[in-house]
Amino acid sequence: xxxxxxxxxxxxxxxxxxxxxxxxxxxxxxxxxxxxxxxxxxxxxxxxxxxxxxxxxxxxxxxxxxxxxxxxxxxxxxxxxxxxxxxxxxxxxxxxxxxxxxxxxxxxxxxxxxxxxxxxxxxxxxxxxxxxxxxxxxxxxxxxxxxxxxxxxxxxxxxxxxxxxxxxxxxxxxxxxxxxxxxxxxxxxxxxxxxxxxxxxxxxxxxxxxxxxxxxxxxxxxxxxxxxxxxxxxxxxxxxxxxxxxxxxxxxxxxxxxxxxxxxxxxxxxxxxxxxxxxxxxxxxxxxxxxxxxxxxxxxxxxxxxxxxxxxxxxxxxxxxxxxxxxxxxxxxxxxxxxxxxxxxxxxxxxxxxxxxxxxxxxxxxxxxxxxxxxxxxxxxxxxxxxxxxxxxxxxxxxxxxxx
Numbered sequence: 523x524x525x526x527x528x529x530x531x532x533x534x535x536x537x538x539x540x541x542x543x544x545x546x547x548x549x550x551x552x553x554x555x556x557x558x559x560x561x562x563x564x565x566x567x568x569x570x571x572x573x574x575x576x577x578x579x580x581x582x583x584x585x586x587x588x589x590x591x592x593x594x595x596x597x598x599x600x601x602x603x604x605x606x607x608x609x610x611x612x613x614x615x616x617x618x619x620x621x622x623x624x625x626x627x628x629x630x631x632x633x634x635x636x637x638x639x640x641x642x643x644x645x646x647x648x649x650x651x652x653x654x655x656x657x658x659x660x661x662x663x664x665x666x667x668x669x670x671x672x673x674x675x676x677x678x679x680x681x682x683x684x685x686x687x688x689x690x691x692x693x694x695x696x697x698x699x700x701x702x703x704x705x706x707x708x709x710x711x712x713x714x715x716x717x718x719x720x721x722x723x724x725x726x727x728x729x730x731x732x733x734x735x736x737x738x739x740x741x742x743x744x745x746x747x748x749x750x751x752x753x754x755x756x757x758x759x760x761x762x763x764x765x766x767x768x769x770x771x772x773x774x775x776x777x778x779x780x781x782x783x784x785x786x787x788x789x790x791x792x793x794x795x796x797x798x799x800x801x802x803x804x805x806x807x808x809x810x811x812x813x814x815x816x817x818x819x820x821x822x823x824x825x826x827x828x829x830x831x832x833x834x835x836x837x838x839x840x841x842x843x844x845x846x847x848x849x850x851x852x853x854x855x856x857x858x859x860x861x862x863x864x865x866x867x868x869x870x871x872x873x874x875x876x877x878x879x880x881x882x883x884x885x886x887x888x889x890x891x892x893x894x895x896x897x898x899x900x901x902x903x904x905x906x907x908x909x910x911x912x913x914x915x916x917x918x919x920x921x922x923x924x925x926x
Contacts, residue, residue, distance in 0.1 A: 525637070526550050526552050526637050526638050526665060526667075527552055527553060527636075527637060528552055528553040528554075528555065528634060528635060528636040528637060528638070529546050529550065529552055529553070529554050529555065529636055529637075529638045529639065529640050529667060530555045530556075530557055530627050530630045530631045530634065530636045530638070530639045530640070531543055531546065531554055531555065531556050531557065531639075531640045531641075532557055532559075532623055532627060532639075532640070532641045532642065532653070533556035533557060533558050533570060533574065534558065534570065534642070535558060535567070535569055535570030535573045535574070537681070537682075537685065537690075537692060537693065538642045538681070539642045540573055540577070540685070540690050540691075541675070541681055541684060541685050541688075541690060542640065542642050542669050543556065543574065543577055543579070544577060544685075544688050544690055545669055545673060545684075546640060546667065546669070547577075547578070548688070549672075549673075550667070552638075553583065554579055554583065555579075555583040555584075555585065555630060555631075555634050555636055556570070556574045556579055556583065556584050556585065557585045557587070557623075557626060557627060557630050558570045558571075558584075558585065558586045558587070559587055559589050559622070559623055559626060560586065560587065560588045560589060560590060561589055561590060561593050561619050561622070561623075561707035561708055562590045562593070562707050562708025562709075562766065562769075562770065563706040563707050563708075564706060565706075567586050568586070570586065571584050571586060573691075576691075577690070583634070585626075585630055587626060589622060589626065590708055590766040591764060591765060591766045592622065593619065593622055593707065593708060593709075593766070594708060594709075594765035594766045594768075594769050595764075595765040595766070596622075597618050597619070597621065597622055597844075598618060598708075598709055598765070598769065598805075599754050599755075599765055600853060600856075600857070601614060601618050601839060602805075602808060602809060602812055603753040603754070603812070603856050603857065603859075603860050603863075604828065604831070604832055604835045604836070604852070604853075604856045605809065605812060605813055605816075605828065605829075605832055606832055606835055606836040606839060607809075607832070607836055608788065608836045608837065608839070608840045609786075609788055609789065609836075611784055611786055612784065612786055612788060612800060612840075613709070613710065613784075613800070613802045613805045613806065613809060614836060614839050614840060615707065615709040615710025615711075615712060615800060615802055615805065616648075616649070616705050616707075616710070616712050617648070617652065617839050617840045617842075618709065618839055618844075619707045619709070620649060620652035620653055620656060620842065620844075621652070621656045621842075621844035621845060623653065623656075624652070624653050624654075624655075624656025624657045624660065624845075625656065625660060627639045627641075627653075627657060628656075628657055628660045628661045628664065631661065631664065632661075637664075637665055638664065638665035638666065638667055639653075639657055639664060639665075639666055639667070640666070640667040640668070640669065641653045641654075641666075641668060642669070642670070643668065643670065644670040645668070645670050645671040646792065646794070647790065647792065647796075648790050648791050648792065648840065648841070648842070650668055650670075650671070651791055651792065651841065651842045652841075652842035652844075653666075653842075654666050654668070654842075655842040655843060655845070656842065656844060656845055659845035659846070660845060701716045701717050701729075702714060702715050702716045702717055702718055702729060703715045703716075704731070706731075706732075708766060708769055708770060708773070708804075709769065709802060709804075709805050710732075710782075710800055710801060710802040710805060711731055711732045711800070711801045712798050712799070712800050712801075713725075713729050713798065713799045713800075714796060714797070714798045714799075717729065718797050718798065718799055719797065720797075721787050721797045724785075725785055725799045729799055730783065730799070730801060731801065732773070732776075732777055732782070732801035732803055733776060733777050733780045733781065733782060733783055733801050733803050734777060734778065734779075734780045735780055736779075736780030736781075736783070736873045736874030736875075737780075737873070738780070739778065739779045739780040739872075739873045739874065740778065740779065740873075743870050743871060743872035744775070744778075744779065744870075744871045744872070745868060745869070745870055745871075745879070746758065746759055746775065746807075746868070746869050746871065747759055747760065747866050747867065747868050747869075748768075748772075748807075748808070748811045748866070748867050748869070749865070749866050750811075750812070750815045750863060750864060750865055750866070750867070751864050752860050752861060752863060752864065753812070753816075753857070753859075753860025753863040754860075755768050755808060755811070755812075756768075758771050758772070768808075769804045769805070769808065770804070771804070772803070772804030772805075772807045772808055773803050773804035774804075775803070775804070775807060775871060776802075776803020776804050776806060776807055776871075776876075777803050778871075779871040779872060779873065779874065779875075779876075780873060780874045781803050781806050781807060781871060781874055781875065781876050782800075782801055782802040782803040782804070782805065782806035782807070783799070783800075783801055783874065784799070784800040784801075784802070785797075785799055786798055786799075786800060791840065791841045791842070806876055807869060807871065807876040810869065810876045810877070810878055811867040811869055811876075811878065813878070814867040814869070814878035814881045815863055815864075815865050815866075815867050815881055815883065816828075816863055817878075817881065818865070818881050818882075818883055818886045818887060818888045819862050819863045819864065819865060819883050819885050819886060819887060820859060820863065820887075821887065824859050828856065828859055831852055831855065831856070834852065835849065835852045835853075835856070838852070862885040863885075864883055864884060864885050865881065865882055865883025865884065865885065865886065866881070866882050866883070867880070867881045868880035868881070889901075
Protein backbone atom coordinates (compact mmCIF):
# COMPACT_ATOMS: atom_id res chain seq x y z
CA UNK A 523 0.00 0.00 0.00
CA UNK A 524 2.91 2.32 -0.78
CA UNK A 525 0.65 4.52 -2.94
CA UNK A 526 -1.24 5.84 0.11
CA UNK A 527 -1.19 9.64 0.28
CA UNK A 528 -3.85 10.37 2.91
CA UNK A 529 -5.38 8.30 5.74
CA UNK A 530 -8.38 8.97 7.99
CA UNK A 531 -7.63 7.61 11.47
CA UNK A 532 -10.23 6.81 14.12
CA UNK A 533 -8.45 8.77 16.85
CA UNK A 534 -9.24 8.87 20.58
CA UNK A 535 -6.23 10.92 21.62
CA UNK A 536 -5.05 8.12 23.92
CA UNK A 537 -1.61 6.55 23.87
CA UNK A 538 -2.38 3.76 21.38
CA UNK A 539 -3.97 5.94 18.70
CA UNK A 540 -1.33 8.66 19.24
CA UNK A 541 1.36 6.08 18.50
CA UNK A 542 -0.66 4.93 15.47
CA UNK A 543 -0.91 8.52 14.20
CA UNK A 544 2.88 8.93 14.31
CA UNK A 545 3.47 5.41 12.99
CA UNK A 546 1.28 6.15 9.94
CA UNK A 547 3.25 9.35 9.27
CA UNK A 548 6.59 7.54 9.61
CA UNK A 549 5.72 4.23 7.91
CA UNK A 550 3.61 5.49 5.02
CA UNK A 551 5.00 9.04 4.76
CA UNK A 552 1.38 10.14 4.34
CA UNK A 553 -0.96 12.89 5.46
CA UNK A 554 -3.18 11.87 8.40
CA UNK A 555 -6.73 13.11 9.06
CA UNK A 556 -7.93 12.43 12.62
CA UNK A 557 -11.55 11.66 13.44
CA UNK A 558 -12.74 11.66 17.04
CA UNK A 559 -16.38 10.73 17.70
CA UNK A 560 -18.36 12.00 20.68
CA UNK A 561 -20.63 9.03 21.32
CA UNK A 562 -21.34 10.11 24.89
CA UNK A 563 -18.29 8.42 26.42
CA UNK A 564 -18.16 11.18 29.03
CA UNK A 565 -14.61 12.30 28.26
CA UNK A 566 -13.40 15.77 27.29
CA UNK A 567 -12.57 15.51 23.59
CA UNK A 568 -10.78 18.81 23.00
CA UNK A 569 -7.45 17.40 24.31
CA UNK A 570 -7.56 15.07 21.28
CA UNK A 571 -7.44 18.17 19.06
CA UNK A 572 -4.45 19.57 20.95
CA UNK A 573 -2.59 16.23 20.74
CA UNK A 574 -3.24 15.91 17.01
CA UNK A 575 -1.98 19.48 16.42
CA UNK A 576 1.11 18.71 18.51
CA UNK A 577 1.88 15.88 16.10
CA UNK A 578 1.64 18.09 13.05
CA UNK A 579 -1.97 17.54 11.97
CA UNK A 580 -3.36 20.83 10.55
CA UNK A 581 -6.69 22.21 11.83
CA UNK A 582 -8.58 21.32 8.65
CA UNK A 583 -7.56 17.66 9.09
CA UNK A 584 -8.92 17.36 12.65
CA UNK A 585 -12.53 16.21 12.92
CA UNK A 586 -14.31 16.06 16.29
CA UNK A 587 -17.98 15.22 15.77
CA UNK A 588 -20.86 15.12 18.25
CA UNK A 589 -22.70 11.99 17.10
CA UNK A 590 -24.73 11.31 20.26
CA UNK A 591 -28.19 11.95 18.79
CA UNK A 592 -27.45 10.06 15.56
CA UNK A 593 -26.00 7.19 17.59
CA UNK A 594 -29.09 6.71 19.73
CA UNK A 595 -31.72 7.61 17.11
CA UNK A 596 -30.35 5.63 14.15
CA UNK A 597 -28.46 2.78 15.80
CA UNK A 598 -29.39 2.16 19.46
CA UNK A 599 -33.16 2.65 19.14
CA UNK A 600 -33.56 0.46 16.00
CA UNK A 601 -31.57 -2.26 17.83
CA UNK A 602 -33.72 -1.87 20.95
CA UNK A 603 -36.89 -2.31 18.86
CA UNK A 604 -35.61 -5.85 18.27
CA UNK A 605 -34.96 -6.46 22.01
CA UNK A 606 -31.50 -7.54 20.86
CA UNK A 607 -29.22 -9.33 23.34
CA UNK A 608 -26.21 -11.28 22.10
CA UNK A 609 -26.08 -14.77 23.62
CA UNK A 610 -29.11 -13.88 25.71
CA UNK A 611 -27.45 -11.21 27.86
CA UNK A 612 -25.23 -8.65 26.15
CA UNK A 613 -26.96 -5.43 25.06
CA UNK A 614 -24.32 -4.88 22.32
CA UNK A 615 -23.02 -1.53 23.57
CA UNK A 616 -19.65 -1.70 21.81
CA UNK A 617 -20.92 -3.53 18.73
CA UNK A 618 -23.62 -0.99 17.85
CA UNK A 619 -21.22 1.99 17.95
CA UNK A 620 -18.85 0.57 15.34
CA UNK A 621 -21.00 0.94 12.20
CA UNK A 622 -21.54 4.63 12.95
CA UNK A 623 -17.78 5.19 13.35
CA UNK A 624 -17.18 3.33 10.06
CA UNK A 625 -19.84 5.40 8.33
CA UNK A 626 -18.26 8.66 9.46
CA UNK A 627 -14.73 7.46 8.60
CA UNK A 628 -15.86 6.83 5.03
CA UNK A 629 -17.72 10.16 4.80
CA UNK A 630 -14.59 12.02 5.94
CA UNK A 631 -12.41 10.00 3.54
CA UNK A 632 -14.68 11.16 0.70
CA UNK A 633 -14.68 14.78 1.92
CA UNK A 634 -10.89 14.91 2.21
CA UNK A 635 -9.96 12.74 -0.76
CA UNK A 636 -8.26 10.14 1.44
CA UNK A 637 -7.34 6.76 -0.04
CA UNK A 638 -7.35 4.81 3.24
CA UNK A 639 -8.84 4.57 6.72
CA UNK A 640 -7.16 3.27 9.86
CA UNK A 641 -8.22 2.05 13.31
CA UNK A 642 -6.63 0.97 16.58
CA UNK A 643 -8.41 -2.36 17.01
CA UNK A 644 -6.21 -5.37 17.72
CA UNK A 645 -5.95 -8.50 15.60
CA UNK A 646 -7.52 -10.61 18.38
CA UNK A 647 -10.85 -8.86 18.77
CA UNK A 648 -14.20 -8.24 17.11
CA UNK A 649 -13.78 -4.52 16.47
CA UNK A 650 -11.34 -4.93 13.58
CA UNK A 651 -14.03 -7.00 11.82
CA UNK A 652 -16.80 -4.50 12.58
CA UNK A 653 -14.84 -1.42 11.47
CA UNK A 654 -13.66 -3.03 8.25
CA UNK A 655 -16.89 -4.76 7.22
CA UNK A 656 -18.63 -1.41 7.68
CA UNK A 657 -16.00 0.44 5.66
CA UNK A 658 -16.01 -2.05 2.78
CA UNK A 659 -19.82 -2.15 2.68
CA UNK A 660 -19.93 1.63 2.22
CA UNK A 661 -16.80 2.07 0.04
CA UNK A 662 -15.73 -1.21 -1.55
CA UNK A 663 -12.45 0.18 -2.93
CA UNK A 664 -11.21 1.76 0.32
CA UNK A 665 -7.85 0.64 1.74
CA UNK A 666 -7.74 -0.24 5.44
CA UNK A 667 -4.64 0.02 7.60
CA UNK A 668 -4.74 -1.96 10.85
CA UNK A 669 -1.39 -1.23 12.58
CA UNK A 670 -1.83 -3.93 15.24
CA UNK A 671 -1.75 -6.48 12.42
CA UNK A 672 1.30 -4.92 10.78
CA UNK A 673 3.81 -3.55 13.28
CA UNK A 674 6.14 -5.38 15.66
CA UNK A 675 5.13 -3.43 18.78
CA UNK A 676 3.81 -6.55 20.46
CA UNK A 677 3.94 -5.37 24.09
CA UNK A 678 3.01 -2.31 26.10
CA UNK A 679 6.72 -1.81 26.93
CA UNK A 680 7.60 -1.74 23.21
CA UNK A 681 4.73 0.67 22.53
CA UNK A 682 5.90 3.09 25.26
CA UNK A 683 9.54 2.85 24.11
CA UNK A 684 8.48 3.68 20.54
CA UNK A 685 6.37 6.60 21.81
CA UNK A 686 9.31 8.04 23.76
CA UNK A 687 11.64 7.57 20.79
CA UNK A 688 9.26 9.70 18.70
CA UNK A 689 8.58 12.36 21.37
CA UNK A 690 4.99 11.26 22.03
CA UNK A 691 3.98 12.22 25.60
CA UNK A 692 3.28 9.13 27.74
CA UNK A 693 0.93 9.80 30.69
CA UNK A 694 2.14 8.51 34.06
CA UNK A 695 -0.82 6.17 34.44
CA UNK A 696 0.16 4.45 31.16
CA UNK A 697 3.68 3.53 32.33
CA UNK A 698 2.52 0.70 34.56
CA UNK A 699 0.62 -2.29 33.26
CA UNK A 700 -2.98 -1.31 32.57
CA UNK A 701 -5.18 -3.39 34.92
CA UNK A 702 -7.90 -3.64 32.25
CA UNK A 703 -9.02 -1.89 29.05
CA UNK A 704 -12.29 -0.03 28.65
CA UNK A 705 -14.59 1.16 25.89
CA UNK A 706 -17.37 3.63 26.64
CA UNK A 707 -20.25 5.39 24.91
CA UNK A 708 -23.70 6.66 25.83
CA UNK A 709 -25.10 3.13 25.90
CA UNK A 710 -22.46 1.34 27.96
CA UNK A 711 -18.97 0.86 29.35
CA UNK A 712 -17.14 -2.41 28.75
CA UNK A 713 -14.01 -3.61 30.53
CA UNK A 714 -11.77 -6.51 29.46
CA UNK A 715 -8.32 -7.95 30.08
CA UNK A 716 -5.78 -8.28 32.90
CA UNK A 717 -7.68 -8.50 36.22
CA UNK A 718 -10.71 -9.87 34.33
CA UNK A 719 -8.97 -12.61 32.37
CA UNK A 720 -9.59 -15.36 34.96
CA UNK A 721 -13.33 -16.10 34.62
CA UNK A 722 -13.41 -17.67 38.11
CA UNK A 723 -12.37 -14.44 39.85
CA UNK A 724 -15.10 -11.95 40.75
CA UNK A 725 -14.82 -8.54 39.09
CA UNK A 726 -13.15 -6.12 41.53
CA UNK A 727 -15.39 -3.25 42.57
CA UNK A 728 -12.95 -0.63 41.22
CA UNK A 729 -13.60 -1.84 37.66
CA UNK A 730 -17.16 -0.47 37.77
CA UNK A 731 -17.43 3.16 36.68
CA UNK A 732 -21.05 3.69 35.58
CA UNK A 733 -23.02 2.22 38.47
CA UNK A 734 -22.96 2.25 42.25
CA UNK A 735 -22.71 -1.13 43.92
CA UNK A 736 -26.33 -2.37 44.16
CA UNK A 737 -25.72 -3.11 47.86
CA UNK A 738 -25.02 0.61 48.38
CA UNK A 739 -27.93 1.84 46.25
CA UNK A 740 -30.83 3.70 47.90
CA UNK A 741 -32.95 1.64 50.32
CA UNK A 742 -36.16 3.12 48.88
CA UNK A 743 -37.35 2.17 45.38
CA UNK A 744 -37.92 4.85 42.74
CA UNK A 745 -40.84 4.74 40.28
CA UNK A 746 -40.57 6.17 36.76
CA UNK A 747 -42.59 6.13 33.55
CA UNK A 748 -41.37 5.92 29.95
CA UNK A 749 -43.65 6.82 27.03
CA UNK A 750 -43.28 5.00 23.72
CA UNK A 751 -44.36 5.89 20.20
CA UNK A 752 -43.94 3.35 17.38
CA UNK A 753 -41.53 1.35 19.53
CA UNK A 754 -39.25 4.27 20.45
CA UNK A 755 -39.01 6.03 23.80
CA UNK A 756 -40.15 9.66 23.60
CA UNK A 757 -40.63 10.83 27.21
CA UNK A 758 -39.47 10.18 30.78
CA UNK A 759 -41.91 10.88 33.60
CA UNK A 760 -44.11 12.73 31.10
CA UNK A 761 -41.33 15.03 29.89
CA UNK A 762 -40.63 14.81 26.15
CA UNK A 763 -36.96 14.08 25.38
CA UNK A 764 -34.77 13.45 22.35
CA UNK A 765 -33.31 9.93 22.05
CA UNK A 766 -29.86 10.83 23.43
CA UNK A 767 -31.30 13.00 26.21
CA UNK A 768 -33.64 10.18 27.27
CA UNK A 769 -30.84 7.60 27.35
CA UNK A 770 -28.58 9.97 29.31
CA UNK A 771 -31.35 10.57 31.88
CA UNK A 772 -31.93 6.82 32.22
CA UNK A 773 -28.16 6.37 32.68
CA UNK A 774 -28.29 8.71 35.68
CA UNK A 775 -31.16 6.70 37.18
CA UNK A 776 -29.38 3.41 36.48
CA UNK A 777 -26.15 4.65 38.05
CA UNK A 778 -27.97 5.71 41.22
CA UNK A 779 -29.72 2.34 41.62
CA UNK A 780 -26.84 0.08 40.51
CA UNK A 781 -28.70 -1.22 37.44
CA UNK A 782 -27.18 -2.83 34.35
CA UNK A 783 -24.09 -4.72 35.52
CA UNK A 784 -23.18 -7.84 33.54
CA UNK A 785 -20.27 -10.25 34.00
CA UNK A 786 -20.12 -12.30 30.78
CA UNK A 787 -18.00 -14.91 29.03
CA UNK A 788 -18.89 -14.52 25.36
CA UNK A 789 -17.93 -16.08 22.04
CA UNK A 790 -15.99 -13.64 19.88
CA UNK A 791 -16.54 -13.75 16.12
CA UNK A 792 -12.82 -14.48 15.59
CA UNK A 793 -13.21 -17.76 17.46
CA UNK A 794 -12.06 -17.37 21.07
CA UNK A 795 -14.02 -16.89 24.27
CA UNK A 796 -13.47 -13.68 26.24
CA UNK A 797 -14.60 -12.49 29.65
CA UNK A 798 -15.95 -8.97 29.87
CA UNK A 799 -17.70 -6.76 32.38
CA UNK A 800 -20.43 -4.55 30.97
CA UNK A 801 -22.37 -1.68 32.51
CA UNK A 802 -25.48 -0.63 30.60
CA UNK A 803 -27.51 1.31 33.19
CA UNK A 804 -29.96 3.26 31.01
CA UNK A 805 -30.03 0.59 28.32
CA UNK A 806 -31.11 -2.10 30.77
CA UNK A 807 -33.97 0.07 32.07
CA UNK A 808 -35.01 0.96 28.51
CA UNK A 809 -34.86 -2.65 27.29
CA UNK A 810 -37.10 -3.80 30.16
CA UNK A 811 -39.56 -1.00 29.44
CA UNK A 812 -39.69 -1.77 25.71
CA UNK A 813 -40.57 -5.41 26.35
CA UNK A 814 -43.17 -4.15 28.82
CA UNK A 815 -44.99 -2.00 26.26
CA UNK A 816 -44.76 -4.77 23.64
CA UNK A 817 -46.41 -7.20 26.04
CA UNK A 818 -49.77 -5.44 25.70
CA UNK A 819 -49.52 -4.07 22.15
CA UNK A 820 -47.97 -6.90 20.09
CA UNK A 821 -50.00 -9.87 18.88
CA UNK A 822 -48.71 -13.24 20.12
CA UNK A 823 -47.66 -14.40 16.66
CA UNK A 824 -45.71 -11.21 15.96
CA UNK A 825 -44.13 -11.19 19.43
CA UNK A 826 -43.02 -14.82 19.23
CA UNK A 827 -41.65 -14.41 15.70
CA UNK A 828 -39.66 -11.37 16.87
CA UNK A 829 -38.19 -13.47 19.67
CA UNK A 830 -37.16 -16.12 17.13
CA UNK A 831 -35.54 -13.54 14.85
CA UNK A 832 -33.75 -11.70 17.67
CA UNK A 833 -30.73 -14.04 18.18
CA UNK A 834 -29.91 -13.85 14.46
CA UNK A 835 -30.32 -10.06 14.45
CA UNK A 836 -28.14 -9.69 17.57
CA UNK A 837 -25.46 -11.94 16.05
CA UNK A 838 -25.38 -9.85 12.87
CA UNK A 839 -24.72 -6.70 14.89
CA UNK A 840 -22.14 -8.42 17.09
CA UNK A 841 -20.30 -9.80 14.06
CA UNK A 842 -20.23 -6.45 12.23
CA UNK A 843 -22.91 -6.94 9.59
CA UNK A 844 -24.98 -3.80 10.28
CA UNK A 845 -24.68 -2.72 6.64
CA UNK A 846 -25.78 -6.09 5.25
CA UNK A 847 -28.97 -6.89 3.30
CA UNK A 848 -30.00 -9.53 5.85
CA UNK A 849 -29.81 -7.06 8.77
CA UNK A 850 -31.83 -4.54 6.75
CA UNK A 851 -34.42 -7.21 5.90
CA UNK A 852 -34.78 -8.13 9.57
CA UNK A 853 -34.95 -4.44 10.51
CA UNK A 854 -37.81 -3.89 8.07
CA UNK A 855 -39.79 -6.73 9.68
CA UNK A 856 -39.00 -5.48 13.19
CA UNK A 857 -39.95 -1.89 12.36
CA UNK A 858 -43.21 -3.07 10.76
CA UNK A 859 -44.09 -4.78 14.05
CA UNK A 860 -43.68 -1.52 15.97
CA UNK A 861 -46.41 0.51 14.24
CA UNK A 862 -48.81 0.14 17.22
CA UNK A 863 -46.22 -0.16 20.00
CA UNK A 864 -47.46 2.99 21.74
CA UNK A 865 -48.15 3.77 25.38
CA UNK A 866 -46.61 4.14 28.81
CA UNK A 867 -44.65 1.76 31.03
CA UNK A 868 -44.15 2.25 34.78
CA UNK A 869 -40.99 0.80 36.30
CA UNK A 870 -39.70 0.28 39.80
CA UNK A 871 -35.93 0.81 40.20
CA UNK A 872 -34.41 -0.85 43.23
CA UNK A 873 -30.95 -2.14 44.17
CA UNK A 874 -29.74 -3.36 40.79
CA UNK A 875 -33.14 -4.22 39.34
CA UNK A 876 -35.50 -2.51 36.89
CA UNK A 877 -38.97 -4.03 37.23
CA UNK A 878 -41.99 -3.37 35.01
CA UNK A 879 -44.91 -2.77 37.39
CA UNK A 880 -47.46 -1.14 35.07
CA UNK A 881 -48.26 -0.66 31.42
CA UNK A 882 -51.05 1.06 29.46
CA UNK A 883 -51.67 1.81 25.79
CA UNK A 884 -54.34 3.25 23.49
CA UNK A 885 -53.46 0.27 21.25
CA UNK A 886 -53.62 -2.37 23.98
CA UNK A 887 -54.68 -5.89 23.04
CA UNK A 888 -55.25 -6.76 26.70
CA UNK A 889 -58.96 -7.44 27.31
CA UNK A 890 -59.91 -7.53 30.97
CA UNK A 891 -63.41 -8.58 29.92
CA UNK A 892 -62.04 -11.76 28.31
CA UNK A 893 -59.50 -12.66 30.98
CA UNK A 894 -61.48 -11.89 34.13
CA UNK A 895 -62.18 -14.58 36.76
CA UNK A 896 -65.50 -12.85 37.39
CA UNK A 897 -68.59 -13.10 35.16
CA UNK A 898 -67.48 -12.15 31.64
CA UNK A 899 -71.06 -11.68 30.38
CA UNK A 900 -70.56 -14.17 27.55
CA UNK A 901 -67.34 -12.66 26.12
CA UNK A 902 -65.69 -16.08 26.20
CA UNK A 903 -67.47 -19.42 26.00
CA UNK A 904 -65.43 -21.92 28.03
CA UNK A 905 -67.09 -24.83 26.22
CA UNK A 906 -65.15 -23.81 23.05
CA UNK A 907 -61.95 -24.98 24.74
CA UNK A 908 -63.01 -28.65 24.64
CA UNK A 909 -62.94 -28.90 20.83
CA UNK A 910 -59.75 -26.82 20.68
CA UNK A 911 -58.00 -29.24 23.03
CA UNK A 912 -59.35 -32.33 21.27
CA UNK A 913 -58.08 -31.22 17.86
CA UNK A 914 -54.68 -30.33 19.27
CA UNK A 915 -54.52 -33.66 21.08
CA UNK A 916 -55.44 -35.75 18.02
CA UNK A 917 -51.90 -36.38 16.75
CA UNK A 918 -50.67 -37.05 20.28
CA UNK A 919 -53.38 -39.68 20.80
CA UNK A 920 -52.58 -41.31 17.48
CA UNK A 921 -48.90 -41.45 18.40
CA UNK A 922 -49.75 -42.96 21.78
CA UNK A 923 -52.01 -45.62 20.15
CA UNK A 924 -49.24 -46.57 17.70
CA UNK A 925 -46.79 -46.87 20.57
CA UNK A 926 -48.98 -49.52 22.18
